[in-house]
Amino acid sequence: MIGLLADLFLLLGGLFLFLGALGLIRMPDVYNRIQAGTKAVTLGTLALLLGVGLHQPTWWPKLLVLAILILVTNPVGSSTLARAFLRSGIEPWKKGGQDG
Amino acid sequence: MIRFTTLWVLWMLLTGSLQWSELLTGTVIAALITGLSQRLVDSGSQSDLIFTPRSLLSLLRYLRVFALALIQANLDMARRVLSPSLPIDPAVVEVETTLQSTLGKLVLANSITLTPGTLTVDLQQNRLLVHWIDTAVLAGDQQGEAALQLATREIAAGFEQHLKGFLR
Structure with missing residues (x-):
């Protein structure tokens, strides 16, 4: 039962990571791509870690450290990238505007 | 003190063991890092966290x-x-x-x-x-x-x- 639940979380994590990758392809500009990447990757990875934790209960302290690390560093990295792009003068894509 | 506690908890989570030798090593290392990093953070200002x-x-x-x-x-x-x-x-x-x-x-x-x-x-x-x-x-x-x-x-x-x- 626990094993099944763990597999479900692993599958869910994989699904979100896939959606994140799909978002990278479909979004029109760098800012929207960062958004798709950041969000899907965060929950996807957390779901994966949860699944692994259910399979291997003795690993949970390390998985917790990993989860916190991801939650703290992922948004910082995304914001920093976005700021760098804005400062180097890349205009955000606008609906109905020119193709970016 | 906050930094020391954080480092110590991190050590605990990473080692995942409650043996005395591990706990002692963790305490010493956390104290050492806390002392060494004192210069890097401004300790003069008030803490950003509120404890109540x-x-x-x-x-x-x-x-x-x-x-x-x-x-x-x-x-x-x-x-x-x-x-x-x-x-x-x-x-x-x-x-x-x-x-x-x-x-x-x-x-x-x-x-x-x-x-x-x-x-x-x-x-x-x-x-x-x-x-x-x-x-x-x-x-x-x-x-x-x-x-x-x-x-x-x-x-x-x-x-x-x-x-x-x-x-x-």
Whole structure:
């Protein structure tokens, strides 16, 4: 039962990571791509870690450290990238505007 | 002291054992790092964190709001990515914050980045520059002060009201 639940979380994590990758392809500009990447990757990875934790209960302290690390560093990295792009003068894509 | 505790808990989590030798080594190393890094952080200023029983409650409330927003953000993004029409209407908006400390602003900025359709781009004094994937709420004609107020309410207020309980 626990094993099944763990597999479900692993599958869910994989699904979100896939959606994140799909978002990278479909979004029109760098800012929207960062958004798709950041969000899907965060929950996807957390779901994966949860699944692994259910399979291997003795690993949970390390998985917790990993989860916190991801939650703290992922948004910082995304914001920093976005700021760098804005400062180097890349205009955000606008609906109905020119193709970016 | 906060740094020491954090480092020690991190050590505990990484070793995952309760043996005396491990605990002792962890204590010594955490104390050593705390001492060595004293110069790197400004210890003169007041702590950014507030420690009261009520602040703990605020922290828990914040974590609940954050967890819900995180899940919602992912479902929202999944919906947008999968829709054939790609329903996005992005723009960069400004958001105002009343949090004073660097740590407070950092936590707020990170929360905004991880929640539905918003990405913190820059931080200047008490204004956050936020890339918002769906600005339909702004209805296009609102500019300047009105847009600032609305964006602040929509994006930041939910976190801020709880963050203010335990951060300056």
